[in-house]
Amino acid sequence: MKLTLNVWRQKDRRSPGSFVKYAVNDVSEHMSFLEMLDVLNEKLQTEGQDPVAFEHDCREGICGSCGFMVDGRPHGPMPRTTVCQLHMRSFKDGDELVLEPFRAAAFPIIRDLVVDRGSLDRIVGAGGFVSVNTGSAPEANSTPVPKSVADKSFDNAACIQCGACVAACPNAAAMLFTSAKMQHLNVLPQGEPEKYERATNMVLQMDKEGFGHCTWHGECAEACPKGIPLSSIAAMNMDFNVGNLLRTPPTSGGDGGG
Amino acid sequence: MELNSRVPEGPIETAWSRHKFNMKLVNPANRRKYSVIVVGSGLAGAAAAATLGEQGYNVACFCFQDSPRRAHSIAAQGGINAAKNYQNDGDSVYRLFYDTVKGGDFRAREQNVYRLAELSVNIIDQAVAQGVPFAREYGGLLANRSFGGAQVSRTFYARGQTGQQLLLGAYQALERQISAGKVKMFARHEMLELVEVDGRARGIVARCLDTGEVKSFVADAVCLATGGYSNVFFLSTNAKGCNVTSTWRAHKKGALFANPCFTQIHPTCIPQSGDYQSKLTLMSESLRNDGRVWVPKDPADCGKNPKDIPEESRDYYLERKYPSFGNLSPRDIASRAAKQVCDEGRGVGPAVGGVRRGVYLDFADAVKRLGKGSVSEKYGNLFEMYDRITGEDPYDVPMRMYPAPHYTMGGLWVDYHLMSTVPGCFVLGEANFSDHGANRLGASALMQGLADGYFVIPFTLADYLAGVKPGGLDATHAAFKDAEGAVNARTQQFLGIKGKRTVDSFHRELGYLMWDKCGMGRNRAGLEEAIQRIPAIREEFWKNLTVGGTGLELNQSLEKAGRVADFLEFGELMCIDALAREESCGGHFREEYQDDGEAKRNDAEFQYAAAWGFNGVGVAPTLNKEPLSFNYVKPVTRSYK
Known part of the structure; x- marks a missing residue:
């Protein structure tokens, strides 16, 4: 053809x-x-x-x-x-x-169809991890994780960090990406201790990088090649807001929630 | 050259623990005085960079991709082995060690393999603590499966994306160190030279791929974790960017290259559909659990719709030749058998270059036996992926499969400390040669990458650093200036040829030659022919290449030119190694050395690792032998009949 x-x-x-x-x-x-x-x-x-x-x-x-x-x-x-x-x-x-x-x-053009998505790495660096140094892990089966919880974590962990969600969004928001990276860890017992701090830090970083805000168009989930669900964004907003309530003094400037 | 493998003496079961105690340490307060370069951000590189950062060293990590998370470890599907024995089915560290040595066809170093098996259990603990969502049973505990013909269930997995999930664990640990300021990440930077000062690796020269800027980076030690070289075949299951450049350039600076001819061919990949093909896609081996492999008996039937070929006209050749293992015969055996039937003119699917290269993998019987629902439950995502690529529905027509290059066991020679023959240059993961011998078992690549990065290098590197003074050098040193000059000169050379052929056309030509002469089956005449022809391709490359643009911008053709130039030198060494190894073992099948199709190993003459020294492009390399001894697992002949 x-x-x-x-x-x-x-x-x-x-x-x-x-x-x-x-x-x-x-x-x-x-x-x-x-x-x-x-x-x-x-x-x-x-x-x-x-x-x-x-x-x-x-x-x-x-x-x-x-x-x-x-x-x-x-x-x-x-x-x-x-x-x-x-x-x-x-x-x-x-x-x-x-x-x-x-x-x-937040995705400056490098050349032709190539853009710089380093902002996504920095969102992960702000809190998308479990603080466990190599060697200090407990025996793997000492913490059972219900299969439904592991599956939910996995559904979020399937994100490939391509940035399609940002490109699809009329506001160029990174809500779906950030929520996927966050909920991958936040639903697990291993991610529990840092859950609210993670939510706050990742959302603040998202704002700092210049991504837009969420106005619930849902284009992101439509465009996602891995089927990350919109409900991840709702869960992120929940964790972010609870996190802000728990913090003393409350964080200012964190207006990135939906 | 005398090769000192530095393996600890004494009983193998306690060797690593004793050795760890005997190695020197770097005081925590002194660690920040040392800087370390890690090239590559896959499982081995990201794990090493994150761990060294946590320990307090100053780390600089490099990858050519735009994010460390994109390294090719991400694409591993199947799983990761660990001797946890959670299934109570008789697994142990010793059994994993035994299986790995035997699976490698007795061409790996026993002590390294034992350490790998021992560390496998720590990897699972670490990954789970990082939040890696492994498959779990309903009780909440970790699930396992049997993989690649193993007799125990020791494989941990995360749907069909174990590689991505493990790499995300390492990547997130790495990002944590980056934001803590302990690791400086250089994404979209490609290492183009290893720099040595006073006989030690002291840094690298890298090119920023966005701007073209060529820069020197100084350190007290350099770790290369840059993966394998399957892309020497042009078409492979590797990502397009995978290359041999960092290890080859280190080789040219004195690091010996070991067993380059040990490559692994994966039997179940989607066949080539045309000359434009850019890569091959692997389909999980688990498909062979229920699919039946066949080709028509009569070459005249090959163009027919498979549904019109009656049962009696089909040759289920694996079931016929290997009745006890049948469709589950090991990777190398299944691959060679597919090549054989296609060479006989009985392949199926579109003809590329006049030959049909494909065999059917048929699920009709499985659908009949188990029902469509249950087949879909097991293989649904794979069927969908196949349909997406080929436009054919495997429930309706049999899949077509053909073997493809997948993994390379060879790599830079390293001792027990993972140090190459260049002091201070360590090599991790697939980039080294150490643990898989002549054949790697399924689900063992992820294990090795992470064992090297998380649990070996932090100790062995400390032992090295404790013996050297930190710093005392900057990028104005002549060795760095010379290396930068060499990089810039090479760039100008590529741009100045202004010939007529593209980089890809040369890569394709080399790849097809390598696949034909140094692929699944090798023989003296073919290898000698390849050794004659490669220098001619190389010569034309340097006369007739076209690379547009400049060196000071994002220039993807220029990047590829550098990688292909290295493959054009490396391919020759691979053929030389394959020619010199006059035996068949693991993935290396020399057609002259077989018993009725079965690989014939020659332990009396070839029970060694072949570590080649560089003497110049087009100059015969020097062979150094590291003899291998097997004191725990006695060499036996593999048989799957």
Whole structure:
């Protein structure tokens, strides 16, 4: 099949960007979306042009490196699928697509479709951990964890930190991401001692990074390739608010809850 | 070169404890005076960087990805072994040790393997305390499963994403140290040189991938935890960015490279669908528990719809050749058998380069026996993943599978302390050669990465640092300036060729050659041919490569050019090693050395680790042998008939 792509090209953070139109011929329906871009890039390079920069690594939908907007949707049209796992059979001959980077103030553009998502790492660093030094762990089976609790933790831990939730949100909020990282630990007995402090610190960091606020559109959960539920955000708000009540004096400036 | 493995003497059961006591310590108050570089942020690297940070050292950690959480450990599916014996089914540290030595086909160092088995139990404790959501029973205790043909249930797992969950545990511990200021993280930085001063590893030169800036980083020791080299085959299950660069550049500075020909091929991966293919996707081996592997008996049937091929025209070749293990035959055996039937022209699926490379993995009988619901419960997510990639529904048509490169047992030679032959340069995880011999057992890679990072390096590195004075050096030293110069010169060289072929086209050419001649089956003629052809590809690479743009920007072609240039040198060493090892063992199958299809090991002549020394590009390397002795597990022949 033949496709027309309108790709956002931007040399670096300081340079202005614009859409450039490319024709891609000989697209097989068995190709992944990124393999289709590989074919375009091979062609561009042999013609002496700069290839389109895009982030990718495992191409199995688990590392979270890839991600850009296809026709305004993070990772493209297929639900619960990263763009590396999206295959060209989802499109038809003659389609014209628009490819642009995840856009958010907290995700500065590096080049073309590549953005800097370091802000997400810093949210984790603010509290998305259990403070246990190597070697000081108790015997693993000394704390039974009900299966339902372990499963709930897991549903949140499935987050791959791709940033699609931020890109999908009209406010560019990182609520779904932050709540997933937080609830992964907050529901477990191992995460219990630091639960409220974790909630406060992660939410404050989220605000500091310049992510927007939540106005409950729910676009994030729709876009999430791993199906993180909106209820995680509700649980985060709960932990954050309880945390604020418990703190003396109450934290000021923490207005990031929903 | 005399290789001193520094293994402790005396009974193996107490060797590590005694050794830990005998090693030197660094006083907690002095630790902040020492700086350590950790390259790589997968299980081994993140675990090491976090732990060393907790202990008070100044750590700098590097990864080429945009976040340490994206290292390829994240993609491991199956599980992690540990000798907890929670299932009361006869497991023990000794049994895990025994299975690992035997599974490695008697080409690993016994003492290292014993330590690995011993530390496995601590890993589970640590991971659970970090909040890793392992599978649990309804009573709330940890669940286990049997994996990869093991006779005990010792594998801990987290749905199909054990790697991601364990890495998140290590990554979160690392982020905690980063925000505490004990670890400085350099994401999107690629190590391009190891720097030695006075015969010791004292730092690295790295390129910032966003800006292209080339910088020196000085330290008292360097830990390389940069994974394996399966991408030498171009198509593998590894992430696209996985490369041999850091270990190869360390090799060129004097670190010996051991057993490069020991590579593991995973039997159940989704076959290639066309020339544009960029990587291969692994499907969990557990599928073989219920799927039946077959190809048509008659090559004329290969293009037919599998449903139209009657039972009597199908060859269930694994069940036929290995009646006692059947579809559950070990990885290497199942892989070679698939290659054989495809070489005979009986492969199925689309022909790529004129050959159909695929075999059916059929669930029709399982659906009949167990019902669709129960098959879906076990394999639903895998079937969905397969459907997403191929557009075929495995409930309706049999899956197609073909083996793919997956893991590399070879790596930089290290002693019991995980130190390479360059003093102060330590190597962790898949990047070293130490624990899996010629074949790795399922669910043992995660175990080794974490054991090295959490529980070995903190002790052995301290022993090394206690013997050296901290600091006393900065990046103005000539050794750093020379290394920066070399990096910049190489960049200019890539940009200046202005030829006609892309980096990927060279990588593909090398990869197909390696897969053909140094893949699942190897023979003298093929290896000699590859050793002739690789230098020719290399020569064309340096004459006809095209890399656009500049060195001072995000330039993904330039990054790849550096990695492929290293693969073009490394591939030759791999073939040389495969040629020199005139036996078959584990994943290394030399067609000349077999008993009716079974690997024929030659313990009398080849019971050693082959550690190669670099003498120059295109110059014959020097072979150093570390003899292996087996005092606990007596070498026997593997048989699965």
